[in-house]
Amino acid sequence: MRLRPATMDDAERLFRWRNDPVTRAASVNRDPVAWPDHLAWLEASLANPLRDILIAEDGVPVGTLRLDRDIRTEVSITLAPAARGHGQAAPLLRLATEGKGPYVARIRPDNPASRRAFEAAGFHFTHHAEGMDWFLKP
Ligand SMILES: CC(C)(COP(=O)(O)OP(=O)(O)OC[C@H]1O[C@@H](n2cnc3c(N)ncnc32)[C@H](O)[C@@H]1OP(=O)(O)O)[C@@H](O)C(=O)NCCC(=O)NCCS
Numbered sequence: 611m612r613l614r615p616a617t618m619d620d621a622e623r624l625f626r627w628r629n630d631p632v633t634r635a636a637s638v639n640r641d642p643v644a645w646p647d648h649l650a651w652l653e654a655s656l657a658n659p660l661r662d663i664l665i666a667e668d669g670v671p672v673g674t675l676r677l678d679r680d681i682r683t684e685v686s687i688t689l690a691p692a693a694r695g696h697g698q699a700a701p702l703l704r705l706a707t708e709g710k711g712p713y714v715a716r717i718r719p720d721n722p723a724s725r726r727a728f729e730a731a732g733f734h735f736t737h738h739a740e741g742m743d744w745f746l747k748p
Contacts, residue, residue: 611666611668611672611698611705612666612667613664613666613667613702615663616663616664616665620652620665621649621652623690624648624652624674625645625648627673627674627689628688633688636717636718638716638742655676660678662675662677664676664706666698668693668698671690672690672693673688673698674687675702675703675706682714682746683707683709683711683712683713683714684713684714684715685706685714686715686716687699687702687703687724699724700727700728700730703727703728703730703733704730704732707731707732707747712746713733714745715728715745716742717742717743718742718743719738719741725743725745728745729745732747734747
Protein backbone atom coordinates (compact mmCIF):
# COMPACT_ATOMS: atom_id res chain seq x y z
CA MET A 611 0.00 0.00 0.00
CA ARG A 612 1.35 3.43 -0.87
CA LEU A 613 0.19 7.03 -0.99
CA ARG A 614 0.88 9.36 -3.90
CA PRO A 615 -0.25 12.91 -4.65
CA ALA A 616 -3.40 13.11 -6.79
CA THR A 617 -3.27 14.73 -10.24
CA MET A 618 -5.97 15.94 -12.66
CA ASP A 619 -5.83 12.41 -14.16
CA ASP A 620 -7.55 11.24 -10.96
CA ALA A 621 -10.49 13.62 -11.48
CA GLU A 622 -12.91 10.97 -12.73
CA ARG A 623 -12.25 8.40 -9.98
CA LEU A 624 -12.35 11.07 -7.27
CA PHE A 625 -15.67 12.27 -8.71
CA ARG A 626 -17.11 8.73 -8.62
CA TRP A 627 -15.95 8.12 -5.04
CA ARG A 628 -17.20 11.53 -3.88
CA ASN A 629 -20.70 11.07 -5.32
CA ASP A 630 -21.09 7.48 -4.15
CA PRO A 631 -24.19 7.48 -1.86
CA VAL A 632 -22.32 5.98 1.13
CA THR A 633 -19.57 8.59 0.84
CA ARG A 634 -22.15 11.37 0.61
CA ALA A 635 -24.00 10.07 3.66
CA ALA A 636 -20.73 10.22 5.63
CA SER A 637 -19.59 13.62 4.32
CA VAL A 638 -19.81 16.97 6.08
CA ASN A 639 -21.52 18.28 2.91
CA ARG A 640 -23.94 15.61 1.69
CA ASP A 641 -25.04 17.28 -1.56
CA PRO A 642 -24.05 15.60 -4.85
CA VAL A 643 -21.25 17.44 -6.64
CA ALA A 644 -21.57 18.46 -10.32
CA TRP A 645 -18.69 17.57 -12.68
CA PRO A 646 -17.67 21.19 -13.49
CA ASP A 647 -17.69 22.06 -9.78
CA HIS A 648 -15.62 18.96 -9.04
CA LEU A 649 -13.01 19.92 -11.67
CA ALA A 650 -12.79 23.45 -10.29
CA TRP A 651 -12.47 22.06 -6.74
CA LEU A 652 -9.73 19.62 -7.73
CA GLU A 653 -7.78 22.25 -9.67
CA ALA A 654 -7.95 24.66 -6.72
CA SER A 655 -7.08 21.88 -4.25
CA LEU A 656 -3.99 20.79 -6.22
CA ALA A 657 -2.84 24.42 -6.35
CA ASN A 658 -3.41 24.95 -2.61
CA PRO A 659 -0.09 24.62 -0.73
CA LEU A 660 -1.96 23.92 2.52
CA ARG A 661 -3.92 20.96 1.09
CA ASP A 662 -2.76 17.48 0.09
CA ILE A 663 -5.04 15.22 -1.93
CA LEU A 664 -3.54 11.74 -1.84
CA ILE A 665 -4.38 8.56 -3.73
CA ALA A 666 -3.95 5.26 -1.91
CA GLU A 667 -2.78 2.48 -4.21
CA ASP A 668 -2.57 -1.23 -3.74
CA GLY A 669 -1.59 -2.04 -7.34
CA VAL A 670 -4.74 -0.15 -8.29
CA PRO A 671 -6.20 3.03 -6.73
CA VAL A 672 -8.21 2.04 -3.64
CA GLY A 673 -9.04 5.35 -2.02
CA THR A 674 -8.22 8.95 -1.28
CA LEU A 675 -7.17 11.04 1.71
CA ARG A 676 -7.34 14.79 2.13
CA LEU A 677 -5.07 16.67 4.52
CA ASP A 678 -5.73 20.33 5.25
CA ARG A 679 -2.86 21.92 7.13
CA ASP A 680 -3.61 24.63 9.68
CA ILE A 681 -2.60 24.85 13.35
CA ARG A 682 -3.97 21.30 13.27
CA THR A 683 -4.11 19.15 10.15
CA GLU A 684 -7.60 17.91 9.28
CA VAL A 685 -7.71 14.45 7.76
CA SER A 686 -10.47 12.77 5.80
CA ILE A 687 -10.58 9.44 3.98
CA THR A 688 -12.76 7.78 1.37
CA LEU A 689 -12.18 4.27 0.12
CA ALA A 690 -13.43 3.11 -3.27
CA PRO A 691 -16.71 1.22 -2.68
CA ALA A 692 -15.08 -2.10 -3.69
CA ALA A 693 -12.20 -1.55 -1.24
CA ARG A 694 -14.39 -1.04 1.85
CA GLY A 695 -14.78 -3.59 4.62
CA HIS A 696 -11.25 -5.05 4.42
CA GLY A 697 -9.57 -3.12 7.22
CA GLN A 698 -7.56 -0.91 4.84
CA ALA A 699 -8.55 2.48 6.27
CA ALA A 700 -6.60 2.24 9.54
CA PRO A 701 -3.19 1.46 7.98
CA LEU A 702 -3.72 4.21 5.40
CA LEU A 703 -4.62 6.72 8.11
CA ARG A 704 -1.53 5.67 10.05
CA LEU A 705 0.65 6.16 6.97
CA ALA A 706 -0.86 9.59 6.23
CA THR A 707 -0.42 10.84 9.80
CA GLU A 708 3.21 9.89 10.40
CA GLY A 709 4.29 13.54 10.16
CA LYS A 710 4.07 16.35 12.63
CA GLY A 711 0.66 16.55 14.34
CA PRO A 712 -1.67 17.34 15.77
CA TYR A 713 -4.23 15.86 13.40
CA VAL A 714 -8.00 16.21 13.71
CA ALA A 715 -10.97 14.50 12.05
CA ARG A 716 -14.72 15.07 12.01
CA ILE A 717 -16.79 11.89 11.90
CA ARG A 718 -20.56 11.48 11.85
CA PRO A 719 -21.78 9.64 14.95
CA ASP A 720 -23.53 7.08 12.68
CA ASN A 721 -20.24 6.01 11.04
CA PRO A 722 -18.77 3.36 13.40
CA ALA A 723 -16.40 1.89 10.77
CA SER A 724 -14.76 5.29 10.29
CA ARG A 725 -14.56 5.91 14.04
CA ARG A 726 -12.93 2.53 14.59
CA ALA A 727 -10.43 3.06 11.76
CA PHE A 728 -9.38 6.49 13.08
CA GLU A 729 -9.07 5.12 16.63
CA ALA A 730 -6.90 2.26 15.37
CA ALA A 731 -4.68 4.89 13.71
CA GLY A 732 -4.13 6.75 17.02
CA PHE A 733 -7.04 9.21 17.12
CA HIS A 734 -9.27 9.67 20.18
CA PHE A 735 -12.68 11.32 20.62
CA THR A 736 -12.52 14.87 21.99
CA HIS A 737 -15.99 16.41 21.64
CA HIS A 738 -19.25 16.61 19.72
CA ALA A 739 -20.09 19.82 17.85
CA GLU A 740 -22.61 20.74 15.13
CA GLY A 741 -23.63 17.14 14.53
CA MET A 742 -20.09 15.79 14.19
CA ASP A 743 -17.78 13.89 16.53
CA TRP A 744 -14.29 15.40 16.66
CA PHE A 745 -11.19 13.25 16.98
CA LEU A 746 -7.60 14.20 17.72
CA LYS A 747 -4.23 12.55 17.16
CA PRO A 748 -1.69 14.59 19.15
C1 LIG B 1 -15.25 4.65 6.62
C2 LIG B 1 -14.22 3.87 5.80
C3 LIG B 1 -13.02 4.77 5.51
C4 LIG B 1 -13.81 2.65 6.66
O1 LIG B 1 -12.87 1.91 5.96
P1 LIG B 1 -12.80 0.30 5.93
O2 LIG B 1 -11.39 -0.06 5.82
O3 LIG B 1 -13.77 -0.17 4.90
O4 LIG B 1 -13.38 -0.11 7.34
P2 LIG B 1 -13.74 -1.56 7.80
O5 LIG B 1 -15.03 -2.00 7.22
O6 LIG B 1 -12.57 -2.44 7.61
O7 LIG B 1 -14.04 -1.28 9.33
C5 LIG B 1 -13.09 -0.66 10.19
C6 LIG B 1 -13.37 -1.19 11.59
O8 LIG B 1 -14.70 -0.82 11.97
C7 LIG B 1 -15.43 -1.98 12.31
N1 LIG B 1 -16.80 -1.80 11.87
C8 LIG B 1 -17.28 -1.80 10.60
N2 LIG B 1 -18.61 -1.58 10.61
C9 LIG B 1 -18.95 -1.44 11.90
C10 LIG B 1 -20.19 -1.24 12.57
N3 LIG B 1 -21.33 -1.08 11.88
N4 LIG B 1 -20.19 -1.13 13.91
C11 LIG B 1 -19.05 -1.25 14.62
N5 LIG B 1 -17.83 -1.46 14.05
C12 LIG B 1 -17.80 -1.57 12.71
C13 LIG B 1 -14.73 -3.10 11.58
O9 LIG B 1 -14.95 -4.35 12.22
C14 LIG B 1 -13.30 -2.68 11.68
O10 LIG B 1 -12.80 -2.93 12.96
P3 LIG B 1 -11.56 -3.90 13.20
O11 LIG B 1 -10.47 -3.39 12.29
O12 LIG B 1 -11.25 -3.73 14.63
O13 LIG B 1 -12.07 -5.24 12.80
C15 LIG B 1 -14.81 3.37 4.44
O14 LIG B 1 -15.87 2.46 4.70
C16 LIG B 1 -15.31 4.48 3.54
O15 LIG B 1 -14.58 5.00 2.72
N6 LIG B 1 -16.60 4.87 3.70
C17 LIG B 1 -17.20 5.93 2.92
C18 LIG B 1 -16.60 7.31 3.24
C19 LIG B 1 -16.48 7.57 4.71
O16 LIG B 1 -17.31 7.22 5.52
N7 LIG B 1 -15.36 8.23 5.06
C20 LIG B 1 -15.07 8.62 6.41
C21 LIG B 1 -15.67 9.95 6.70
S1 LIG B 1 -15.25 10.49 8.34
